[in-house]
Amino acid sequence: MLKYLFARNEDIPHGTSAVYFGISSIMWFVIGTGLGSFNAAKLAFPDFVTGSELFSFGHMRQVHVMAVIFGWISMAFAMAMMYITPALGNTRLWSEKLGVWNCFLWNFGLSLALTLLWAGMSSGREYSDFPWFIDLVILFGIVAPLGLNVWMTVLKRRTQGIYTTNWFFLAGTFMVFIVLLVGNTPEYFQLTGLTEAYLTWWFAHNVLGLWITPVAAAIAYYTIPKITGNPLYSHRIGHLHFWSVVVFYSTPAAHHLMSAPLPEWLKSFASVEGVLILVPAIAFVSNLLLTMTGKWHYFVDNVETKFTITGVLLAIPLNMQGGFQQTRAINWYIHGTGWIVAHAHLALLGFSTFLEGAAVYYGLQTILRRKLYSLALANFHFWFLLIGFSIYWISMTIAGLIQGAGKIYEVPYIDVVIAEHPYMIARWVGGTMVFTGNCVWLYNMWMTARAGTVIPAGRLPHELAYER
Amino acid sequence: MAFREYKIGARLFGLALGGSMMITLYMPSLNIVEVASTETGLRKGLSYGRVGGFSVEDPFLQGEGKPKTVMLSQDPSTGQAIEPVYAYVYEAGTPFTSSIRHPRILGAGVKDLSLEQGRIGEANQASGAVFVVAEGSWNGESVSYIENATATRNWSPDAVLSAAGDANTRYIGSGKIMFVREGCWWCHTLLPEETQDWQVFGVPPRLGDYNSESPTAFGSDRKAPDLLHVGSRNSSREWMMMHFFNPRLVQPHSIMPRYDYLWGDNDAAGNRIDFVQWRNEYNAYVSGARVYPPEVPEPAADSEARYLIDFVLSLK
Numbered sequence: 205m206l207k208y209l210f211a212r213n214e215d216i217p218h219g220t221s222a223v224y225f226g227i228s229s230i231m232w233f234v235i236g237t238g239l240g241s242f243n244a245a246k247l248a249f250p251d252f253v254t255g256s257e258l259f260s261f262g263h264m265r266q267v268h269v270m271a272v273i274f275g276w277i278s279m280a281f282a283m284a285m286m287y288i289t290p291a292l293g294n295t296r297l298w299s300e301k302l303g304v305w306n307c308f309l310w311n312f313g314l315s316l317a318l319t320l321l322w323a324g325m326s327s328g329r330e331y332s333d334f335p336w337f338i339d340l341v342i343l344f345g346i347v348a349p350l351g352l353n354v355w356m357t358v359l360k361r362r363t364q365g366i367y368t369t370n371w372f373f374l375a376g377t378f379m380v381f382i383v384l385l386v387g388n389t390p391e392y393f394q395l396t397g398l399t400e401a402y403l404t405w406w407f408a409h410n411v412l413g414l415w416i417t418p419v420a421a422a423i424a425y426y427t428i429p430k431i432t433g434n435p436l437y438s439h440r441i442g443h444l445h446f447w448s449v450v451v452f453y454s455t456p457a458a459h460h461l462m463s464a465p466l467p468e469w470l471k472s473f474a475s476v477e478g479v480l481i482l483v484p485a486i487a488f489v490s491n492l493l494l495t496m497t498g499k500w501h502y503f504v505d506n507v508e509t510k511f512t513i514t515g516v517l518l519a520i521p522l523n524m525q526g527g528f529q530q531t532r533a534i535n536w537y538i539h540g541t542g543w544i545v546a547h548a549h550l551a552l553l554g555f556s557t558f559l560e561g562a563a564v565y566y567g568l569q570t571i572l573r574r575k576l577y578s579l580a581l582a583n584f585h586f587w588f589l590l591i592g593f594s595i596y597w598i599s600m601t602i603a604g605l606i607q608g609a610g611k612i613y614e615v616p617y618i619d620v621v622i623a624e625h626p627y628m629i630a631r632w633v634g635g636t637m638v639f640t641g642n643c644v645w646l647y648n649m650w651m652t653a654r655a656g657t658v659i660p661a662g663r664l665p666h667e668l669a670y671e672r
Numbered sequence: 673m674a675f676r677e678y679k680i681g682a683r684l685f686g687l688a689l690g691g692s693m694m695i696t697l698y699m700p701s702l703n704i705v706e707v708a709s710t711e712t713g714l715r716k717g718l719s720y721g722r723v724g725g726f727s728v729e730d731p732f733l734q735g736e737g738k739p740k741t742v743m744l745s746q747d748p749s750t751g752q753a754i755e756p757v758y759a760y761v762y763e764a765g766t767p768f769t770s771s772i773r774h775p776r777i778l779g780a781g782v783k784d785l786s787l788e789q790g791r792i793g794e795a796n797q798a799s800g801a802v803f804v805v806a807e808g809s810w811n812g813e814s815v816s817y818i819e820n821a822t823a824t825r826n827w828s829p830d831a832v833l834s835a836a837g838d839a840n841t842r843y844i845g846s847g848k849i850m851f852v853r854e855g856c857w858w859c860h861t862l863l864p865e866e867t868q869d870w871q872v873f874g875v876p877p878r879l880g881d882y883n884s885e886s887p888t889a890f891g892s893d894r895k896a897p898d899l900l901h902v903g904s905r906n907s908s909r910e911w912m913m914m915h916f917f918n919p920r921l922v923q924p925h926s927i928m929p930r931y932d933y934l935w936g937d938n939d940a941a942g943n944r945i946d947f948v949q950w951r952n953e954y955n956a957y958v959s960g961a962r963v964y965p966p967e968v969p970e971p972a973a974d975s976e977a978r979y980l981i982d983f984v985l986s987l988k
């Protein structure tokens with residue numbers, strides 16, 4: 205990697221930055237889920253590793269969250285953008301060199317940021333936990349160069365229109381910049397009180413809604429038509445999806461603070477807008493499932509399709525939960541319980557991770573021109589992810605319902621803790637399965653790069669038969 | 673431009689995003705700036721100091737650069753006995769809490785009284801100041817406001833601290849830092865819910881309870897009791913001490929982590945704490961080989977454990 209940092213742009217092979225981003229994202233995925241599994245063990249067995257400040261739950265918890273969001277998910281996004289954007293514009297990435305630097309600074313910056321956070325250097329604001337000077341580095345050192353590369357690539361495209369995936373990439377990189385800029389104002393300017401509390405959740409909501417959700421969906425808009433060979437079912441529904449994300453997903457931030465003392469109109473407004481998130485969700489899911497028409501055998505035969513479609517299918521329960529759990533009628537019961545943790549993992553570990561997984565699987569094969577090393581290992585990865593996630597989701601949902609009941613019937617808190625214990629253990633088992641699957645994935649991708657069958661010129665990876 | 677075909681789209685996009693920001697950022701801010709601080713809000717802001725998370729004066733969250741809260745029952749400048757009052761002492765150089773620097777965030781009324789009667793505009797950060805919360809009336813309503821006792825009563829930070837003594841001094845601001853750094857808010861909330869928490873966890877917060885606090889650290893997922901009013905449920909220092917050292921001493925089923933490392937190296941008497949021996953004895957107790965658990969060492973006066981306990985007990 206260091207070799208290319210100082211090479212001339214023309215000398216860097218096409219796709220280099222995408223490969224770096226792809227491999228880095230898998231490594232962060234392994235680290236991030238390993239941390240998650242460690243945290244889960246601590247919640248099940250509080251005396252597992254004690255006596256050290258660094259390994260206490262309070263220090264480790266957010267390192268997991270930030271590692272998976274900024275390491276795994278966002279780097280997989282960057283990898284997808286680095287190869288899909290040029291492919292759709294029939295051109296090369298605007299600057300491969302900027303891409304390589306971007307990846308290098310990202311890895312370096314994130315490692316530093318996570319180390320500091322781990323040591324306790326936190327702003328005390330959930331999801332914007334990094335102190336403000338790190339936020340500025342992320343904004344101008346990581347997000348801005350990524351956005352610049354994507355935007356310039358689209359501007360320099362050699363096709364006439366812009367395909368759906370690229371709308372989302374363009375809008376996503378732009379919106380996440382704005383969200384980071386505005387969402388961190390409480391830290392730059394030391395805003396206080398309700399303004400701070402509200403902006404914290406404004407940030408948390410929008411970074412999920414205007415970055416993770418749309419960009420993950422954009423990946424599916426690429427992989428499904430590309431692999432199955434079917435054109436996208438409807439460009440118009442794509443429009444509906446895009447516009448309703450911008451309008452409905454950017455407004456319900458206050459639904460995270462339904463029981464906080466915020467202005468009542470704001471909470472009601474947020475909650476109505478929150479239900480309307482079902483519009484982009486239904487548009488997205490139906491569009492992609494209809495694109496599969498006649499090609500459903502790929503769901504079974506082809507790993508990337510399996511991942512993508514699973515992600516799309518998981519968007520259904522995700523958005524049904526999301527739309528309704530934030531209304532006043534339901535929120536009072538499940539607010540602040542394990543139900544929400546289950547929901548967060550359904551969004552990030554379910555829906556979005558499966559889509560990013562597809563992008564990384566497919567992208568690495570395409571750019572390296574090597575067929576996946578082992579189908580068996582890929583299937584192992586898929587099933588460990590899916591079963592592990594399901595155990596996680598089911599156990600935490602049950603734990604959440606128990607907590608909700610405890611809250612209403614005024615059960616002494618410690619009895620709730622005791623009742624949740626088996627589910628905490630189950631969550632740890634499920635999460636550890638995910639982690640195990642990821643270690644296998646890392647091995648599989650590594651072997652693909654070294655020993656995968658070379659794909660002949662003019663062929664696509666999924667056209668070749670698997671060998672192992 | 674390569675976006676020729678997308679002229680309308682690009683404009684609509686700006687309009688949509690701008691509109692959404694207008695509704696979700698600008699309009700709520702109009703409401704929020706109008707909120708006047710309650711007495712609780714004033715006391716929190718004054719006792720926590722400038723920032724409760726990362727800040728330039730305290731980059732590693734050690735609890736530095738924070739005010740001290742003292743209980744005074746004697747006037748430090750005249751020596752006369754007075755009604756006990758809480759004084760918030762900002763020693764020379766300690767950054768002032770936001771409401772002193774920008775009185776506007778106190779909200780109408782509170783701001784006017786604090787500036788006119790409380791003379792907070794005269795407070796000087798470089799030489800330090802002592803604040804108290806006073807009662808006044810504004811437009812016929814009784815309102816709490818901040819009084820700069822250094823200006824109005826001639827109380828200097830040092831005189832107040834020595835008049836009160838360590839026994840009456842609380843490190844609430846530094847304790848809030850510990851609360852944030854140690855991630856207590858990943859398990860505990862500071863937000864009883866409006867719908868059903870009144871009975872068990874107490875009154876939900878009101879709009880004006882936070883005006884000068886940052887971060888508010890409400891917490892979003894609750895695996896443990898709400899702490900906003902924990903000091904009124906349980907005010908025993910002894911219990912807190914044992915519970916933080918090892919929660920399983922007082923609550924065998926607790927999943928709360930041990931915070932024994934907040935004790936530092938030495939206990940209150942200056943003796944070295946032997947954690948290894950403590951653990952061995954505790955393990956023997958758990959396995960039934962000992963009848964009583966080992967004694968929990970008394971935290972030193974400047975230990976992080978003491979800061980944290982001061983903070984937790986201040987949550988009334």
Ligand code: HEM
Nearest residue numbers: 237240241243244269272544545548552553557631635638
């Ligand atoms: C890509 C995969 C993953 C993503 C994106 C992810 C994301 C997150 C997020 C966003 C939260 C915060 C939830 C909230 O505040 O409501 C969280 C918490 C957590 N995650 Fe994950 N996670 C992933 C995988 C895992 C795995 C494999 C485990 C292993 C068991 C795990 C264990 C945990 C634990 C224990 C918490 C703390 C929950 C709590 O505080 O109650 N996560 N994760």
